[in-house]
Amino acid sequence: MTATKNTILTHQEIQHKIRRIAYQIYESNVSEKEVILAGIDSNGYLLAQKLKATLDEISDITTVLCKVIIDKKHPLEAVKTSLKEEEYTNKSIVLVDDVLNSGSTLIYGVKHFLNVPLKQFKTVVLVNRNHKKYPVKADFKGISLSTSIKEHVEVILEGDTYEAFLQ
Numbered sequence: 001m002t003a004t005k006n007t008i009l010t011h012q013e014i015q016h017k018i019r020r021i022a023y024q025i026y027e028s029n030v031s032e033k034e035v036i037l038a039g040i041d042s043n044g045y046l047l048a049q050k051l052k053a054t055l056d057e058i059s060d061i062t063t064v065l066c067k068v069i070i071d072k073k074h075p076l077e078a079v080k081t082s083l084k085e086e087e088y089t090n091k092s093i094v095l096v097d098d099v100l101n102s103g104s105t106l107i108y109g110v111k112h113f114l115n116v117p118l119k120q121f122k123t124v125v126l127v128n129r130n131h132k133k134y135p136v137k138a139d140f141k142g143i144s145l146s147t148s149i150k151e152h153v154e155v156i157l158e159g160d161t162y163e164a165f166l167q
Contacts, residue, residue, distance in 0.1 A: 005165045005166075005167055006165055006166045006167075007163060007164070007165045008127070008143065009127070009142065009143060009162075009163065009164035011162045014126070014157075014162040014163070015162070017126060017142030017143065018047070018050050018054055018126075018142075019054055021051060021124055021140045021141075021142060022051050022054035022058060025094055028120070028122060028139075029061060029092050029120070032061055032120075033062060034061065034062040034063075034064060035064070035091070035092045035093075035094060036064050036066050036087075037051055037052050037055075037063055037065055037094050037096055038067075038081065038088075038093055038095045038113070039065065039066070039067060039068060039097075040068045040095070040097040043098035043099075043155055043157055044068070044096045044097035044098055045096075047096050047097070047157060048065055048096040049065060050157065051063075064087075066081050066087075066093075068081050068095070068109050069081070070105055070109060072104075075104060075105070075108045079112035088113070088116065088118070089117060089118075090117055090118065090119055091118065091119055092118070092119045092121075093113055093118055093120070093121050093122070094121075094123070095110060095113065095121070095123045095124070096123075096124045096125075097109070097123075098126050098127065098155040098157070099127045099129060099155060100125040100127070100128045100129060100138050101131055102132060102133040102134065103133055103134035106123060106134075106136045107134040107136045110123070110136060123137070123140070124139065125142070126141070126142040126155055126164065127141070127142060127143055127145055127153050127155065127164055128141040128144045128145065129145055129146075129147055129153060130144060130145065130146050130147075131147070131149060143164075145166075147166060152167045153165070153166055154167060
């Protein structure tokens with residue numbers, strides 16, 4: 001039996017979602033001079049890059065990218081970031097990932113940033129699957145999707161055509 005690929009977001013729809021989420025980030029940080037976009041490696045970071053480009057276009061807020069590296073096979077290992085703690089202390093942080101499935105990746109990312117005082121902390125996902133194992137939610141999401149546990153959501157944010165599909 002072959003897996004079928006059902007497109008849930010087209011390139012244009014993803015671009016619209018990114019723009020809408022960027023405006024939501026801007027609205028929740030309108031009084032800030034700087035916002036840290038912390039993208040979870042790898043697709044979360046790609047999404048953060050796209051959000052940064054849109055935020056730079058629509059606002060005068062300085063946006064700083066931060067890569068968040070979480071070992072998904074060993075999530076209790078230390079989380080690594082491309083910025084030092086003092087670079088995001090007392091700043092507004094937006095943690096970005098492509099898909100919120102069980103919530104484990106997001107919760108470990110959130111836990112890491114709780115070690116330092118922050119002004120504000122928000123979360124962004126492109127696809128929220130509603131299968132949370134942990135009490136974590138996305139403040140801003142592109143789409144909420146009810147799926148079965150056996151289904152898999154794949155998001156492609158590289159190349160000329162972006163796509164999100166269900167397998």
